Structures are given as structure tokens and as C-alpha cells.
Amino acid sequence: MSETQNDVSDWWQTEIIDMAPGQIRIRGHPIGDLIGNVTFPQMIWLMTRGDVPSKAQAELLESALVAAVDHGPQAPSIAASRMAVTCGLGLNGALASAVNMLDDIHGGAGEQAVELYSWIDNAAQTGQALEAATGEMIDRWQAERTKFIPGFGHRFHKPVDPRAPRLLGLVDEAAQTGTVTGRYAEIGRAIQHVLNTRKGKPVPMNIDGATAVIYAELGFAGPLARGLFCLSRSVGIIAHAWEQMNQGGRNKGPTPPSYRWTYSGPRPIDLKGD
Numbered sequence: 010m011s012e013t014q015n016d017v018s019d020w021w022q023t024e025i026i027d028m029a030p031g032q033i034r035i036r037g038h039p040i041g042d043l044i045g046n047v048t049f050p051q052m053i054w055l056m057t058r059g060d061v062p063s064k065a066q067a068e069l070l071e072s073a074l075v076a077a078v079d080h081g082p083q084a085p086s087i088a089a090s091r092m093a094v095t096c097g098l099g100l101n102g103a104l105a106s107a108v109n110m111l112d113d114i115h116g117g118a119g120e121q122a123v124e125l126y127s128w129i130d131n132a133a134q135t136g137q138a139l140e141a142a143t144g145e146m147i148d149r150w151q152a153e154r155t156k157f158i159p160g161f162g163h164r165f166h167k168p169v170d171p172r173a174p175r176l177l178g179l180v181d182e183a184a185q186t187g188t189v190t191g192r193y194a195e196i197g198r199a200i201q202h203v204l205n206t207r208k209g210k211p212v213p214m215n216i217d218g219a220t221a222v223i224y225a226e227l228g229f230a231g232p233l234a235r236g237l238f239c240l241s242r243s244v245g246i247i248a249h250a251w252e253q254m255n256q257g258g259r260n261k262g263p264t265p266p267s268y269r270w271t272y273s274g275p276r277p278i279d280l281k282g283d
């Protein structure tokens with residue numbers, strides 16, 4: 010191959026996919042071997058991690074993906090999807106608008122949650138008791154980042170986000186069979202305990218915190234926890250966009266037009282006065 014051809018072929022380098030006319034291989038596997046033989050969660054893992062997970066690992070991953078698909082039109086991502094459709098966007102545009110809402114505060118907190126869980130894990134590995142390490146790392150997070158601990162607290166589900174105990178229960182079962190260690194479920198519960206005790210009221214583990222436990226148990230990096238949440242929520246976003254498309258409705262804002270916001274600016278002044 011000439012130097013120029015190498016320049017061109019090396020412009021993008023990937024370990025993910027190789028293709029030739031009539032041939033597609035993903036992570037070395039011919040596509041025909043994957044189709045019909047691996048599940049979608051196994052495919053997600055293969056694409057993002059490079060290897061095919063065991064059935065038990067893939068099932069745990071799948072449970073996190075199932076849990077986060079939807080949270081109704083009160084969730085900013087779902088509301089954005091429905092509003093986008095009433096403005097004339099297609100499913101692709103609605104999906105793009107809605108996924109952009111998933112950041113640190115809504116749906117994206119799993120990324121930081123995985124980071125905090127590993128801070129606590131590292132601190133506890135120095136011999137400190139888990140509860141003490143948790144308290145110290147919560148203090149550090151609040152001093153260095155924000156007072157809000159990622160993956161905890163909920164506007165709506167108080168005192169318990171029903172998805173969290175179910176997901177942690179599945180982690181416990183997976184720990185019993187040796188699929189995961191159960192360490193991050195332990196850390197998640199320790200955070201929950203410290204926050205509840207400090208606030209004197211429930212600050213429940215939310216869906217980002219619970220799915221982050223699973224992603225951390227399975228060894229996903231923090232940024233992938235956010236990516237996988239987006240993937241999961243995309244299902245709900247598309248379903249709501251499609252339903253709204255079929256219902257019709259044009260140019261719907263966040264509230265019915267008869268409701269208005271609270272105006273807190275200056276009163277009108279007479280610009281003609283002296």
C-alpha cells in the first residue's frame with residue numbers, strides 16, 4: 010500500500026469493526042455468527058467492551074437497561090421528546106433533542122455515581138471501615154463538586170424509588186452466584202444510610218444511582234454508565250414521540266397555555282415620561 014493510501018486508511022482506526030465487500034466482522038466475529046446467537050445486551054457489551062459477556066452478566070446488564078426506559082412526561086427527557094414532535098420533528102430529531110436533556114442532574118448522574126463509588130471503594134481498601142470511608146468521601150464530594158450526591162434524591166419518589174430496591178436485589182442474587190462481587194451494592198447502601206442519617210429524612214437511591222451500581226459491578230467505566238442510560242431511555246423517548254405523533258397536537262409547550270409562569274421582572278415604565 011502506498012504512503013498516501015496508508016494516510017487515508019489510518020485516518021480512522023478502530024478495533025470494533027472490519028469490513029470488506031460482502032464481509033462484516035465485529036470485534037473479530039463474523040456478523041452472521043452474532044445474529045441469532047447473541048442477545049442485544051451481549052451485543053452492547055461486545056461493542057463497548059470487546060468481549061462477549063456471560064449470560065448472567067448480560068441479564069444483569071439487561072435489567073438495568075429495562076429499568077430506565079421511561080419515567081413519564083414529567084421527566085424532562087420524555088417531555089422534550091413529545092414537545093419536539095409537536096413542533097414537527099421526526100423520531101430522529103425528537104430523540105436527539107431528548108437525549109440532550111440527560112446530563113448531570115437528570116439521567117446522566119450515573120457517570121459521577123460510578124466515580125464516587127470508586128472513591129469510596131479505594132478509601133475503604135486502605136483499611137478504613139466502609140461507613141467511615143463513605144462519610145469522608147461524601148464530605149469530599151460536597152467540598153470539591155456539589156452538595157448533591159449523584160444517584161441519590163428524587164423529586165417524586167419519596168421515600169423510595171421503586172426501581173432501586175429491585176435492582177439491588179438482582180445484584181444481591183448475582184453476587185450469590187458469583188457473577189459480581191456485590192461490593193458496589195454495599196457501597197450504594199452505605200451512601201444511602203449516611204445521607205438518610207445526616208438529613209434526618211430519606212434521600213433515596215434513584216434510578217441513576219441504582220443502575221450505576223450495576224454498571225460498576227459489571228466493570229463499566231463511569232462515562233459508559235451515562236451512555237448506557239441514554240441508550241435505555243431512548244426506548245421511552247421513541248415510544249413517547251411515536252405516541253405523540255399519532256395523537257397529533259401542534260406546538261405544545263411545557264404547560265397548557267392558560268397557565269403562565271411567574272413574572273418577577275420590572276414593572277412597565279412610561280418611556281415617554283421625563
Ligand SMILES: CC(C)(COP(=O)(O)OP(=O)(O)OC[C@H]1O[C@@H](n2cnc3c(N)ncnc32)[C@H](O)[C@@H]1OP(=O)(O)O)[C@@H](O)C(=O)NCCC(=O)NCCS
Nearest residue numbers: 114115116118156157158159160161162163164212215217
Ligand atoms: C434529583 C434532585 C434534583 C431532587 O432534588 P430535590 O427535589 O431538592 O429533593 P428533595 O426535595 O427530596 O430534597 C430533600 C433534601 O435532601 C437534599 N438532597 C436531595 N438530593 C440530595 C443529594 N443527592 N445529595 C445530598 N442531599 C440531597 C435536598 O437538598 C433537601 O435538603 P433540605 O431539606 O435541607 O433543603 C436531587 O436529588 C439531585 O440533584 N440529585 C443528584 C443528581 C441525580 O442523582 N439525578 C438523577 C435524578 S433521577
